[in-house]
Amino acid sequence: MSLTNRRKQFLEELVHIYAKTNEPIHYSEIAKTIGVSKWTAYDILKELEKHxxxxxxxxxxxxxxxxxxxxxxxxxxSKDMFLKERVHITSEDEWTGIKENVLAFIHQTKSLDNQITPLLERMPHAPYKIEVCAQFLGVLLVYLNNQGSNVQHLTLNMLNISKNPAIQLSTFVGAVTGMIIESASETISPEMVELLRQFTHALEELKEEELIYLIHLLEDLRA
Known part of the structure; x- marks a missing residue:
């Protein structure tokens, strides 16, 4: 089947909604997003299913x-087609949405108990590499929030060691991850190592401007 622009539009929209929610999607949701009748959406999704x-x-x-x-x-x-194509965000609005989700997670989460495994499950579905990195930074910041203001302040000040955002992020992440692994149970430590692996791989693919967005996220919380 040749993917016409129309079919590709529907498929891409569904893939990216699924990447954010990890939940099956009703055709009426696609219809509303694209601005067509639910029956049009259903017919096109059925064609995509057939192929x-x-x-x-x-x-x-x-x-x-x-x-x-x-x-x-x-x-x-389908996931291979679109999630691999859209590695990078394309607008500041996309970053704003990611940042707001991470900040909400930080403010609503009091500890890392029962948080690591769900995050590991979500990370492969994140549509952008910067989202993987931001989610992991959110975990580290929740941990720091529980260590007291002095530890938090000193650790965030590690951002001052370099002007290179990749070095700044790697140093900060290495320091906090080390603290977590040292203090965590044996069941949490391997999960943190896996999160760190995914973060590192994603970080290597980020553009300079995306690295700077992540630094600004940390600096905003330090202020």
Whole structure:
């Protein structure tokens, strides 16, 4: 099947919604996002399913007892097409959305208990490499918040050791990750190592401006 621009638009939208929520998507949600009727959206998603870009499944309808909703999830074929294409954010608005989610996580999370495993599960679905890095920084900042203001201040001041944002981030992350691993249980330590691995791989692919966004995130919290 040749992906027309129209079909590609629908598929890309569904893939990126799925990457953010990790939940099956009802065709009415795609219809609303793109601005078409739900039946148009359903027909196009069915075509994409027929050619193995999507998989159809069913979920419980919260509004009608005993009736199911038809929902769709992207196949690996679709995720490979779009999640690998869009490694970088393309606007400051995209960064603002990522930053707001990370700040909300930091302010709402009191400790790392039961937080590491869900984050590990979410990170592969993050549509942008900078989002992987920002989520990991959020985990480190939650930990620092529990260490007292002096430790937090001293650790964030490590950003002053260099003008190179990649070095600044690597130094900060290395210091805090080391603290967590040293104090954590045996079950948490391997998970932190895996998070660090994913962060490092993502960091290597970031553009200079994306690295600076991450530094600004840390500096805002230091202020």
């Amino acid at each position: 193995q870009f999507l998989e159809k499944t069913y979920s419980v309808n919260p509004n009608e007892t005993g009736r199911s909703l038809v929902v769709f999830v992207p196949t690996e074929k």
